[in-house]
Amino acid sequence: KAGVTQTPRYLIKTRGQQVTLSCSPISGHRSVSWYQQTPGQGLQFLFEYFSETQRNKGNFPGRFSGRQFSNSRSEMNVSTLELGDSALYLCASREGWNTEAFFGQGTRLTVV
């Protein structure tokens, strides 16, 4: 079984731009959740999608949004980028919302 795939692996963007990150979960997994990881803040939960619906949401501003497609692939969008958005964005795939999470390698976003 293929693992969780995130693209791109690295991204450099300028302040004010927007960015879209992609995550392909493990086949059969319908739950996809997104996390922001920064050195001082640990793993911050952004949102979770299940069967194309946002089921849970963390405490992030509306600039952070996401969606999930019928094949369970998910995208995350950040608009009007700020320097503080520089982080590793991790996607996790689960069979059910309280089961083991399988993480992708992450997308390292740098905002300059």
Place this chain on the structure above:
Amino acid sequence: GQQVMQIPQYQHVQEGEDFTTYCNSSTTLSNIQWYKQRPGGHPVFLIQLVKSGEVKKQKRLTFQFGEAKKNSSLHITATQTTDVGTYFCAFKLIFGTGTRLQVFP
């Protein structure tokens, strides 16, 4: 919202010493998971605890779930350099703050 706190934030040990990280919640948890993230890597699932007072072992790692199901611990006996990384506890979608372990040879 649900918060899961971990202590300590950092721990530096000499190879061969033991290490423990603690996870605390203000509310009762139905279960708790533990993950390890190596430097430059992504979190990898280690174990899930479900029962009150449960203790599980994986080689040198011992995981405990508190009787009240509000706390958990991970203990590593005789650390090795391969244990380096950040250890997270997690409840459902929320991850603890993590404990970064550094092991000096």
